[in-house]
Amino acid sequence: xxxxxxxxxxxxxxxxxxxxxxxxxxxxxxxxxxxxxxxxxxxxxxxxxxxxxxxxxxxxxxxxxxxxxxxxxxxxxxxxxxxxxxxxxxxxxxxxxxxxxxxxxxxxxxxxxxxxxxxxxxxxxxxxxxxxxxxxxxxxxxxxxxxxxxxxxxxxxxxxxxxxxxxxxxxxxxxxxxxxxxxxxxxxxxxxxxxxxxxxxxxxxxxxxxxxxxxxxxxxxxxxxxxxxxxxxxxxxxxxxxxxxxxxxxxxxxxxxxxxxxxxxxxxxxxxxxxxxxxxxxxxxxxxxxxxxxxxxxxxxxxxxxxxxxxxxxxxxxxxxxxxxxxxxxxxxxxxxxxxxxxxxxxxxxxxxxxxxxxxxxxxxxxxxxxxxxxxxxxxxxxxxxxxxxx
Amino acid sequence: xxxxxxxxxxxxxxxxxxxxxxxxxxxxxxxxxxxxxxxxxxxxxxxxxxxxxxxxxxxxxxxxxxxxxxxxxxxxxxxxxxxxxxxxxxxxxxxxxxxxxxxxxxxxxxxxxxxxxxxxxxxxxxxxxxxxxxxxxxxxxxxxxxxxxxxxxxxxxxxxxxxxxxxxxxxxxxxxxxxxxxxxxxxxxxxxxxxxxxxxxxxxxxxxxxxxxxxxxxxxxxxxxxxxxxxxxxxxxxxxxxxxxxxxxxxxxxxxxxxxxxxxxxxxxxxxxxxxxxxxxxxxxxxxxxxxxxxxxxxxxxxxxxxxxxxxxxxxxxxxxxxxxxxxxxxxxxxxxxxxxxxxxxxxxxxxxxxxxxxxxxxxxxxxxxxxxxxxxxxxxxxxxxxxxxx
Numbered sequence: 001x002x003x004x005x006x007x008x009x010x011x012x013x014x015x016x017x018x019x020x021x022x023x024x025x026x027x028x029x030x031x032x033x034x035x036x037x038x039x040x041x042x043x044x045x046x047x048x049x050x051x052x053x054x055x056x057x058x059x060x061x062x063x064x065x066x067x068x069x070x071x072x073x074x075x076x077x078x079x080x081x082x083x084x085x086x087x088x089x090x091x092x093x094x095x096x097x098x099x100x101x102x103x104x105x106x107x108x109x110x111x112x113x114x115x116x117x118x119x120x121x122x123x124x125x126x127x128x129x130x131x132x133x134x135x136x137x138x139x140x141x142x143x144x145x146x147x148x149x150x151x152x153x154x155x156x157x158x159x160x161x162x163x164x165x166x167x168x169x170x171x172x173x174x175x176x177x178x179x180x181x182x183x184x185x186x187x188x189x190x191x192x193x194x195x196x197x198x199x200x201x202x203x204x205x206x207x208x209x210x211x212x213x214x215x216x217x218x219x220x221x222x223x224x225x226x227x228x229x230x231x232x233x234x235x236x237x238x239x240x241x242x243x244x245x246x247x248x249x250x251x252x253x254x255x256x257x258x259x260x261x262x263x264x265x266x267x268x269x270x271x272x273x274x275x276x277x278x279x280x281x282x283x284x285x286x287x288x289x290x291x292x293x294x295x296x297x298x299x300x301x302x303x304x305x306x307x308x309x310x311x312x313x314x315x316x317x318x319x320x321x322x323x324x325x326x327x328x329x330x331x332x333x334x335x336x337x338x339x340x341x342x343x344x345x346x347x348x349x350x351x352x353x354x355x356x357x358x359x360x361x362x363x364x365x366x367x368x369x370x371x372x373x374x375x376x377x378x379x380x381x382x383x384x385x386x387x388x389x390x391x
Numbered sequence: 392x393x394x395x396x397x398x399x400x401x402x403x404x405x406x407x408x409x410x411x412x413x414x415x416x417x418x419x420x421x422x423x424x425x426x427x428x429x430x431x432x433x434x435x436x437x438x439x440x441x442x443x444x445x446x447x448x449x450x451x452x453x454x455x456x457x458x459x460x461x462x463x464x465x466x467x468x469x470x471x472x473x474x475x476x477x478x479x480x481x482x483x484x485x486x487x488x489x490x491x492x493x494x495x496x497x498x499x500x501x502x503x504x505x506x507x508x509x510x511x512x513x514x515x516x517x518x519x520x521x522x523x524x525x526x527x528x529x530x531x532x533x534x535x536x537x538x539x540x541x542x543x544x545x546x547x548x549x550x551x552x553x554x555x556x557x558x559x560x561x562x563x564x565x566x567x568x569x570x571x572x573x574x575x576x577x578x579x580x581x582x583x584x585x586x587x588x589x590x591x592x593x594x595x596x597x598x599x600x601x602x603x604x605x606x607x608x609x610x611x612x613x614x615x616x617x618x619x620x621x622x623x624x625x626x627x628x629x630x631x632x633x634x635x636x637x638x639x640x641x642x643x644x645x646x647x648x649x650x651x652x653x654x655x656x657x658x659x660x661x662x663x664x665x666x667x668x669x670x671x672x673x674x675x676x677x678x679x680x681x682x683x684x685x686x687x688x689x690x691x692x693x694x695x696x697x698x699x700x701x702x703x704x705x706x707x708x709x710x711x712x713x714x715x716x717x718x719x720x721x722x723x724x725x726x727x728x729x730x731x732x733x734x735x736x737x738x739x740x741x742x743x744x745x746x747x748x749x750x751x752x753x754x755x756x757x758x759x760x761x762x763x764x765x766x767x768x769x770x771x772x773x774x775x776x777x778x779x780x781x782x
Contacts, residue, residue: 012446013443015442015443015446015448018409018439018442018448018450018451019448019450047438048409051406051409052404052406052687052688052689053687053688053689054686054687054688054689055403055406055686055687057406057409057410059409059410060409089491089492090486090487090489090491090492091486091489091490091491091492092486092489093489093490095481095482095483096481096688096689098481098482098483098484098489099482099484099537099538100480100481100482101480101481101482101689110688146490147490295445295446296443296444296445296446297443297444297445297487297501298443298444298445298487298492298501
């Protein structure tokens with residue numbers, strides 16, 4: 001079981017790439033490693049990697065490599081997200097995609113070709129680093145859908161092309177894509193569960209308690225909130241064709257005021273203990289490492305206090321709780337009974353009938369798996385997953 | 392009379408700020424100085440100076456100062472445009488103004504306060520440099536109007552605030568703003584001639600031959616095209632309250648295909664000889680120094696060949712023509728007769744009745760001044776300008 005953190009640089013947030021101070025990064029990474037964590041997920045900025053179509057900055061790609069190498073010196077493995085894209089409410093578009101040059105990032109042939117070039121370039125540059133975990137195409141790129149209308153078929157084609165670019169340059173590492181929860185909860189969202197569970201090496205989930213207002217609807221320490229990550233992992237497993245496909249809890253966090261600060265450690269402890277009962281979890285990557293410096297304005301309020309560590313690098317109770325869980329032995333247990341889900345996404349969102357049915361079982365101390373309705377009679381599928389009864 | 396050039400870095404275009412190579416800049420500047428020119432206008436990028444509201448990068452401001460200092464070592468004075476903003480069809484918005492954080496750059500109080508901070512910071516950092524000419528608020532910021540709706544009153548308030556920020560930090564240099572031709576030609580455009588001729592230390596004009604399709608309408612070497620800069624200078628003088636207010640021809644160039652390459656040198660020679668007959672011209676700043684590297688994609692085609700110098704730094708016939716003019720003695724002549732203009736902007740645009748009336752006189756070898764209709768009977772105004780007859 002891997003435990004890591006999404007790395008939010010303590011100085012300058014992700015603008016640190018503009019003035020990259022490797023000693024500051026090293027200090028951050030040593031604070032992270034001191035918690036007993038084994039990996040970080042890092043986020044270069046698209047406009048710095050590729051400020052012009054036709055211009056990939058070698059120096060920016062080298063900067064990414066330098067950060068990966070500094071992580072190695074701190075004993076940390078690294079996941080590199082390539083296309084940011086979207087981070088904490090801020091969208092980073094290169095100027096060649098702004099205003100007069102606005103083009104759809106998922107469907108414009110020239111844009112897609114340029115993205116594939118960038119993904120290939122970064123993958124090739126990182127491939128030989130011994131502490132590389134793999135690439136994510138970008139952080140929650142489905143956040144860009146609102147400004148780049150796209151169909152599911154177009155998303156699928158885009159994901160296939162970008163993942164092919166990754167694997168062409170680096171076939172040896174597991175590469176993935178990532179999405180925010182609309183994929184699991186919104187009926188018409190063009191990034192689909194099927195894409196999440198079939199494309200790339202693993203399924204990634206980002207079960208945020210503000211999605212569908214889960215924590216607001218049920219309470220910060222309610223079963224529906226503290227079982228949410230577990231639930232989304234099981235939901236992802238239900239959609240998968242391959243019963244052995246791993247799920248990465250790539251982002252999970254304790255956002256205020258949804259989770260009041262005084263409950264953050266307890267929320268984390270319960271959430272992690274619950275999700276770690278699931279089979280097939282590759283690991284957990286907490287969001288995030290360091291609180292955002294309050295001198296950086298305009299973030300949604302919740303973003304300032306998501307760190308395991310304060311902005312000055314000092315531990316928060318959340319860090320202690322996470323470190324304690326990370327140090328424990330984790331033995332997942334096979335789920336032999338499953339609830340049947342009809343596959344309508346809104347039904348599985350917080351407040352949805354299926355969500356609530358599953359959570360009633362969880363609150364009662366049971367840990368059901370989930371089976372899609374069209375597989376409820378598929379003996380082979382059920383057997384492969386160890387499911388003995390469906391209801 | 393000052394002759395200079397708008398500096399388009401030969402390597403990486405304005406993205407050179409991301410990987411600033413002062414030796415490459417020095418080589419560019421020595422090529423420019425070798426033409427006998429005395430100044431450059433330079434263009435930092437807003438997202439690099441101020442990547443977050445609340446974060447002005449000291450290193451980026453220092454980079455601007457380093458470029459100014461390198462210019463000094465090449466014998467060149469420097470105008471610094473602060474807020475880019477807009478350059479050659481590309482808009483550079485910091486991420487804190489994109490998509491989910493979209494706010495009006497002219498009217499949002501927080502945005503305006505941040506801009507004023509940046510202007511003040513850059514002005515203070517440049518103030519003591521002996522080769523500083525002054526600051527321009529930004530390059531043709533009225534190009535941003537299309538995506539930031541704004542009234543004339545709001546533009547005026549914004550210009551006043553930004554110029555005040557310049558002068559608060561650096562009262563000793565002449566600071567200006569700049570506009571593309573909609574100010575002079577479009578009736579409803581919120582950046583007004585009055586703002587151009589009353590705010591800041593000088594009036595700047597950018598008489599481009601593609602505006603109003605001047606060159607296309609009349610021909611690349613037609614009088615209407617080669618007298619255009621002269622005409623716009625006289626138009627700007629007509630609007631001014633202060634008869635002594637100087638006009639800076641801050642951008643003028645020979646864009647293909649409007650001016651076919653084989654006519655560029657002749658167009659430049661005629662345009663400059665014509666405009667240099669005007670009294671009150673501070674100087675001319677050609678657009679631009681270096682052709683854009685064709686490996687940088689998506690520019691409007693005309694942008695690739697606007698340089699006095701090829702992308703490899705070699706002279707073009709245009710450079711020879713411009714250098715020859717710059718080396719000549721220029722004696723402007725007083726214009727004692729003036730045409731009366733009613734002040735309706737579209738009337739003064741290429742194709743407009745007033746434009747064509749003025750150009751008929753120019754084609755016939757006369758060089759009329761321009762007087763606004765509401766001043767045609769103002770003896771004091773006419774006398775101050777040396778105008779003896781109006782028609």
